[in-house]
Amino acid sequence: MLxxxxxxxxxxxxxxxxxxxxxxxxxxxxxxxxxxxHSENITEEVIHGKELWESNNCMGCHxxxxxxxxxAPELTxxxxxxxxxxxxxxxxxxxxxxxxxxxxxxxxxxxxxxxxLIAFFDWNGKIDTNGFPAEHDLAPxxxxxxxxxxxxxxMATAPAMVATVCMACHAVGGNGGNIGPAFEGVGNRYTEDxxxxxxxxxxxxxxxxAMPNLGLAxxxxxxxxxxxxxxx
Amino acid sequence: xxxxxxxxxxxxxxxxxxxxxxxxxxxxIMGFAHMGYDVLHDYIPFNTARATHTNxxxxxxxxxxxxxxYYIVPEESGRELWSPKLAVVQWxxxxxxxxxxxxxxxxxxxxxxxxxxxPRPLDYLVVINVLSFVLNIGMTTFTGKRYTTTGMVLLxxxxxxxxxxxxxxxxxxxxxxxxxxRWWVVHLWVEGVWELIMGAIMSYLLxxxxxxxxxxxxxxxxxxxxxxxxxxxxGTGHHYYWIGAPEYWLIVGGVxxxxxxxxxxGMALYGVTMARRGGRKHPNKIAMYWTVGCGIMSFVGxxxxxxxxxxxxxxxxxxxxxxxxxxxxxxxxxxxxMIVLAIISYAMPQMTGRKFFDTWVPEWAFxxxxxxxxxxxxxxxxxxxxxxxxxxxxxxxFLEVQAAxxxxxxxxxxxxxxxxxxxxxxxxxxxxxxxxxxxxxEGAAEPEAAAAK
Ligand code: HEM
Ligand code: HEM
Ligand SMILES: [Fe+2]
Numbered sequence: 001m002l003x004x005x006x007x008x009x010x011x012x013x014x015x016x017x018x019x020x021x022x023x024x025x026x027x028x029x030x031x032x033x034x035x036x037x038h039s040e041n042i043t044e045e046v047i048h049g050k051e052l053w054e055s056n057n058c059m060g061c062h063x064x065x066x067x068x069x070x071x072a073p074e075l076t077x078x079x080x081x082x083x084x085x086x087x088x089x090x091x092x093x094x095x096x097x098x099x100x101x102x103x104x105x106x107x108x109x110x111x112x113x114x115x116x117l118i119a120f121f122d123w124n125g126k127i128d129t130n131g132f133p134a135e136h137d138l139a140p141x142x143x144x145x146x147x148x149x150x151x152x153x154x155m156a157t158a159p160a161m162v163a164t165v166c167m168a169c170h171a172v173g174g175n176g177g178n179i180g181p182a183f184e185g186v187g188n189r190y191t192e193d194x195x196x197x198x199x200x201x202x203x204x205x206x207x208x209x210a211m212p213n214l215g216l217a218x219x220x221x222x223x224x225x226x227x228x229x230x231x232x
Numbered sequence: 233x234x235x236x237x238x239x240x241x242x243x244x245x246x247x248x249x250x251x252x253x254x255x256x257x258x259x260x261i262m263g264f265a266h267m268g269y270d271v272l273h274d275y276i277p278f279n280t281a282r283a284t285h286t287n288x289x290x291x292x293x294x295x296x297x298x299x300x301x302y303y304i305v306p307e308e309s310g311r312e313l314w315s316p317k318l319a320v321v322q323w324x325x326x327x328x329x330x331x332x333x334x335x336x337x338x339x340x341x342x343x344x345x346x347x348x349x350x351p352r353p354l355d356y357l358v359v360i361n362v363l364s365f366v367l368n369i370g371m372t373t374f375t376g377k378r379y380t381t382t383g384m385v386l387l388x389x390x391x392x393x394x395x396x397x398x399x400x401x402x403x404x405x406x407x408x409x410x411x412x413x414r415w416w417v418v419h420l421w422v423e424g425v426w427e428l429i430m431g432a433i434m435s436y437l438l439x440x441x442x443x444x445x446x447x448x449x450x451x452x453x454x455x456x457x458x459x460x461x462x463x464x465x466x467g468t469g470h471h472y473y474w475i476g477a478p479e480y481w482l483i484v485g486g487v488x489x490x491x492x493x494x495x496x497x498g499m500a501l502y503g504v505t506m507a508r509r510g511g512r513k514h515p516n517k518i519a520m521y522w523t524v525g526c527g528i529m530s531f532v533g534x535x536x537x538x539x540x541x542x543x544x545x546x547x548x549x550x551x552x553x554x555x556x557x558x559x560x561x562x563x564x565x566x567x568x569x570m571i572v573l574a575i576i577s578y579a580m581p582q583m584t585g586r587k588f589f590d591t592w593v594p595e596w597a598f599x600x601x602x603x604x605x606x607x608x609x610x611x612x613x614x615x616x617x618x619x620x621x622x623x624x625x626x627x628x629x630f631l632e633v634q635a636a637x638x639x640x641x642x643x644x645x646x647x648x649x650x651x652x653x654x655x656x657x658x659x660x661x662x663x664x665x666x667x668x669x670x671x672x673x674e675g676a677a678e679p680e681a682a683a684a685k
C-alpha cells in the first residue's frame with residue numbers, strides 16, 4: 001500500500017504537472033481567441049456596450065454565451081432572432097413589448113447607449129461558439145405554407161418592419177405572435193386615418209392598451225398604413 | 233479547546249448563521265419571482281436578489297472557512313493565534329465589505345459578472361482583508377511547535393483561494409477572455425482549492441471524532457486532494473466548450489471533468505470508512521453526522537449531478553438552464569455548506585464547554601435540512617429537464633416555457649420551507665450554546681492529544 005510520503009509526492013506531481021499543461025493550453029487559447037471571436041471588430045461602441053452590460057448586471061437575469069441567470073432569455077443570438085430594429089424599440093421600453101409578462105428593469109437608456117448594447121450583442125452573436133446554442137432537433141417541421149393563402153401574399157408586399165417588429169405580437173397568415181389580434185381584415189375595420197393615429201400613439205386612442213408606442217417615423221408609419229389597408 | 237484564542241472563530245460562525253438567513257430570504261424572493269409573483273420587482277429586481285443570494289452564500293462559506301482556520305490552525309500548530317486583535321479587525325472589515333456590497337446591489341452598483349458581482353473598488357478591500365487573514369494564519373503556522381499535513385493543506389488551500397481571486401479582477405474588452413478568466417476564480421475555487429479546504433477540515437474532524445490514526449487519515453487526504461487536481465485543473469475545460477475557446481476544450485474538458493467525481497467519491501468513502509474504522513464513540517454524534525453527510529452529499533451534488541451534465545453532448549442542451557441551478561444547489565450545500573456546519577457542530581461544545589449532546593434539536597436540524605435540500609434539488613431538476621426539452625430541443629419560446637415550469641417553483645418554495653425549518657433548528661441550537669467561555673479552555677482536553685503522544 002502507498003505510504004504517506006508517496007501520497008504526498010502524487011499530490012505534488014499531479015498539481016504541478018496539470019497546472020503546467022493548463023497554463024500551456026491557456027497560452028494557446030489566448031492566441032486563438034482573437035480569430036475565433038473576430039476581435040478586430042471590438043469597436044469603442046462594443047466596449048461601451050460591454051460596460052453597460054456589466055454596470056447594470058444584465059447577467060443577473062439573462063445568460064450570454066450560456067452564462068448568467070435563468071430568469072430571462074439567452075441573448076447570444078438575440079440580434080439574429082429579433083433584429084436590431086425590434087431591439088431598439090424593445091430597449092426603449094421593455095415592459096411595453098411584453099405586457100403583463102415577467103418584468104425586465106426599465107432602464108432609461110439613451111439612443112447611443114441602445115446602439116452600443118446592440119453592437120455588443122451583434123459582436124457576441126458572431127463568436128465561433130462550437131455550435132451553441134444547438135439546433136432544435138425535436139422541433140416540429142415548419143408549417144407548410146399554402147401558397148394561395150392571403151397571408152403568404154400579404155407578406156410579399158409587407159414593409160420589413162412587419163416581420164421584425166409587428167409579428168412579435170401580431171400574426172399574419174397564421175405566423176407570428178398572439179399578443180395582439182391577427183392582421184387579417186384590418187383594412188376593413190379601420191380607415192387610413194384611424195390606423196395612422198393608432199400607430200402614432202396607441203394609448204391616446206385607447207388609454208391603457210397593451211400595444212406600445214413604437215416611436216415610428218412619419219414615413220415608416222405611412223408605408224405601414226398603406227400596407228395594412230391592403231389586408232381585407 | 234486547547235487555546236484561548238480559538239474562541240475568535242465564534243464571531244465568524246455567528247456571522248455564518250446571520251448571512252445564511254439573509255441568503256435564504258433572497259432565495260425565497262427569487263422562488264416567488266419564478267412562480268410569477270415578482271411583487272418586489274420595483275425595489276429588489278431579480279438581478280439584485282440573485283447577486284445577494286449568491287454573494288452572501290460565498291461570503292458566509294468563506295467566513296466559515298476562516299472560522300474553521302482560526303479554530304484548527306492554533307491547535308494543529310500548538311500555539312495561540314499570532315494576533316487575535318488582527319483577527320477581530322479582519323472579521324469586522326470583512327463584514328463591513330459584505331454589507332456595503334449588498335447595499336450597493338440594491339442601488340445598481342456592481343461589477344456585473346456572475347459570482348463576481350462585488351464592485352471592483354471593494355475587490356481591493358477584499359484582497360487586503362484576505363491578506364491579513366493569511367498573514368495571521370501563516371505566522372501562527374510557521375512559528376508553531378509542529379507542522380501537520382492537515383494544517384498545511386488548509387493553509388495551501390486558503391492561500392491559493394486568495395491568489396485565484398486576482399484573475400477575476402482584470403477588465404477585458406472581449407467577452408470571451410472575460411469569461412475565460414472568470415472561471416479561474418469560480419471553477420478553480422469550487423472544483424480545486426476549496427476542495428483542499430474541505431478535505432483538510434474533514435480530515436481534522438475525522439481525526440478528532442473517530443480516533444483513527446492521524447497518519448492514515450492524512451495519507452488519504454493527500455490522495456483525495458491529488459485526485460482533485462488531476463481532474464479539476466483541466467476539468468475547467470467544461471466551462472470552455474461554448475464561450476469561443478478552441479474546440480480541443482470539448483475533449484480536454486469532457487475527459488477530465490468526467491473524472492472529477494472520483495475526488496468526491498473519495499471524500500464520501502473517506503468519511504464512511506474512517507467513521508466505521510474508528511473504534512471510539514465520540515460523544516458529539518451530531519458533528520459526525522455532518523462530517524460523514526458532507527462526504528456523501530458532496531458526491532451526490534457535485535460528483536453525480538455534476539457528471540450528469542458535464543459531457544459536451546449533454547451540456548450543449550443543458551448549458552445555462554435550470555439544470556445548472558439544480559446542480560449548483562446540491563453541490564454547494566453538500567460540499568461547502570455542510571462542512572461549515574460540521575465544524576460549527578464540533579466546535580460549539582468545545583468552545584462553550586456546554587455539552588448538550590442528547591437533545592433532539594440538532595439531529596432533526598440535520599435530517600430536515602437535508603431532506604429539504606434534496607427536495608429542492610428535485611424541484612429544480614424537474615423544472616430544468618422540462619426547460620431543456622421544450623426550449624432547447626423543441627424550440628418553444630423562452631417565456632412560454634417559463635410559464636410551463638412555474639408550477640415546479642411552487643414545489644421549490646415548499647421544499648425550501650422545509651429546508652428553512654431545518655436551518656432554523658440548527659440556529660436555535662447554535663444560540664442555545666451561547667458564548668465561548670474561558671472555562672472551556674482546559675476542560676476540553678481532547679483524547680486525541682493523549683493518543684498522539
Ligand atoms: C463542490 C463542488 C461543486 C460546486 C460547488 C459546483 C457548483 C457549480 C455552479 C454554481 C455552477 C454554475 C456556474 C455558472 O454558470 O456560473 C456549476 C456549473 C457546472 N458544474 Fe459544478 N460544481 C461543483 C462540482 C462539479 C463537478 C465535480 C462537476 C463534474 C463532474 C461539475 C460540473 C459542472 C458543469 C458541467 C457546469 C456547467 C453548467 C452549464 O453549462 O451551465 N461541477 N457548478
Ligand atoms: C432556501 C431557500 C432557497 C431558495 C428558494 C433558492 C432559490 C434559488 C433560485 C430561484 C435561484 C436562481 C436561479 C435562476 O437564476 O433563475 C438560486 C440560485 C442559486 N442558489 Fe439558491 N435557493 C435557496 C437556498 C440556497 C442554498 C442554501 C444554497 C447553497 C447552499 C443556494 C445556492 C444557490 C446557488 C449556488 C445559486 C446559483 C445557481 C447557478 O447559477 O447555477 N441556494 N437559488
Ligand atoms: Fe466547473
